[in-house]
Amino acid sequence: MIDLVNVVHAIACVVTMLQFVTEFVLLNEFKEFWLNDYCKTCPTIQFLGIAVASVLHIQYGNMLQDGTMIRVYTVGLLVSIALMCAIYYRILSNFSKAKYMIGYGAAVALTCVILCYVRYEDPKELEFRFGIIRTVVQLLIIAPPLICFGFIGVWLWGLSFMLGFAATLSWMLYGILLGNHTLVIEKISATVIYIYIFIHVLT
Secondary structure, three states: OOOHHHHHHHHHHHHHHHHHHHHHHHHHHHHHHHHOOOOOHHHHHHHHHHHHHHHHHHHHHHHHOOHHHHHHHHHHHHHHHHHHHHHHHHOOOHHHHHHHHHHHHHHHHHHHHHHHHHHHOOHHHHHHHHHHHHHHHHHHHHOHHHHOHHHHHHHHHOHHHHHHHHHHHHHHHHHHHHOOHHHHHHHHHHHHHHHHHHHHHHO
């Protein structure tokens, strides 16, 4: 008999990893936005969000003792770091580099604060409250198109959006099968934002 939970978990992991890898495909499109002095904030927020979210999901995978989740989000962390390095060296001007280093430093500081919080929080309250934090960070990853609708044309029709939406649905189904209400709430919130963006573009 097929173990549905493990199948859904495997699908979610594979699709999530593919989403991380496809971010490289959009690098040239991001460069066009920066060179035209248009919507510079969106890609930076997204990649910083991916980096922070990856670290938090690695921590969450450690809490669940889920080795596959840890490996998948380790890939996500490495990809986001590589992309931020590529943006820094290939796209940003000298003036912009100093500005965005502040953002990178803030992301590192935020991550350290959250991890310290996880270390000292009451274990009985940790899963729910940590889930809220992960949900907020998840929304920061999806938020750039809401800040800059001109960016949607690049982000939506690329594989990144479709795979991100598929990964979100997969993790939500996994949470339902597992009975993990925190994970379900997190992914429902992300799904609503994805659908809103999709409807906005179509209309």
